[in-house]
Amino acid sequence: MFIVPERDIADLMTQEAAYDAVEKVFASMASGDAYNFPVIREAIGHVGALYGFKGGFDRAGLTLGLKAGGYWPENLERHEIINHQSTIFLFDPDTGRVSAMVGGNLLTALRTAAASSVSINHLARKDAKVMGMIGAGHQAKFQLRAALKQRAFEKVIGWNLHPEMLPNIEEVAREAGLPFEAVELDGMREADVIVSITSSFEASLAADQVSPGTHVACMGTDTKGKQEVAPELLARATVFTDEVAQSVSIGEAQHAVAQGLIAEGDINQIGAVVNGTHPGRSSADEITLFDGTGVGLQDLACAAAVVALARENGTAIEVEV
Structure with missing residues (x-):
């Protein structure tokens, strides 16, 4: 399994790369080659947090996985970390084995911005x-x-x-x-x-x-x-x-x-x-x-791109699971 920690995301993922990943997965969704799983999002009854899962499978890109995380409203004030926290997990669609764990905070911000950017490019x-x-x-x-x-x-x-x-x-x-x-x-x-x-x-x-x-x-x-x-x-x-x-x-x-x-x-x-x-x-x-x-597929597409870049430049951390 490869790990790409949150601290490395900024050096790996650009706005342009996020745009390309999101645009491609939107096209795959519309053509029926990719689909999202039902979203789970719950108030956990602790510190006002919302926690959940988004996932999906892209047959065209062979990307399978999920993002786990949510919103902790007291984080910034009490812990000096951002309120939105998430981690993305990728799995080998041929075997089901976990293949990567990727920090999801900056990626979530980039993929959300990329989605609106795709809409502006195609509709404005x-x-x-x-x-x-x-x-x-x-x-x-x-x-x-x-x-x-x-x-x-x-x-x-x-x-x-x-x-x-x-x-x-x-x-x-x-x-x-x-x-x-x-x-x-x-x-x-x-x-x-x-x-x-x-x-x-x-x-x-x-x-x-x-x-x-x-x-x-x-x-x-x-x-x-x-x-x-x-x-x-x-x-x-x-x-x-x-x-x-x-x-x-x-x-x-x-x-x-x-x-x-x-x-x-x-x-x-x-x-x-x-x-x-x-x-x-x-x-x-x-x-x-x-x-x-x-959608979960946005996160997975961006995470897969980050893992490929991290492996290419040697910064991905490999561990046995």
Whole structure:
């Protein structure tokens, strides 16, 4: 078994490598070559933690495994480590033996950002100029860095429930040489692309705060009850997702489906756009929305890429099991 510890991930995995891994696995999912297992996510009744498992199998890439981990809300304050903690395990699909254990914290951030980046590349208007961010936490910085690579943006605007956190995304905008403006939610009408990355259980963005032609990536809703945008926005938009089953059960679409505003059959796989079986955006005025629920196959694809790189440069730790 090969071990790639968390400390080595930053030197091995780039935004570009994460994008390639996620885009390929989305295409495999849409073509039926890869599938995710049902998600397990539970409140364990200890220190407010949520713990669970995401896994799957990619026949095309012969990648089998799972990610174990979750959210420990007291970590940063009490232990000075990030609240999201996870580890990815890969298995040999021919024998079932464990083949790798990979630190999953940075990989989770990179693969989540890569997913929205894939959606922007395939669904946003080519002439998109204004990038909008809703949310300014740890993951928002990864999201913005990845998003800015997909279009020739000229400006970044941002809103956060706690505005004192907005310097987090302003810093990323400045790194890219772009002006940043803090706005109220009504100001999001200026945005050509909006990424929402919050942990909210109540909608922030209303349907009438999104202009025609905008691409919206909802990346924070991954649990039953969570919600970032009004259900009416999904009714206005052409909706895409990573995994339809997760979208309607734990993703942003859960609310619109429950209210009868859209049906499960109205939701499209982003992988179908990647592999050309869905045309994607059909007009300059169409609102497109990506419901990024986060699937185990994203983690496995990125972990497999990291293991290959670590073995190639000799940094993977080999142990007998």
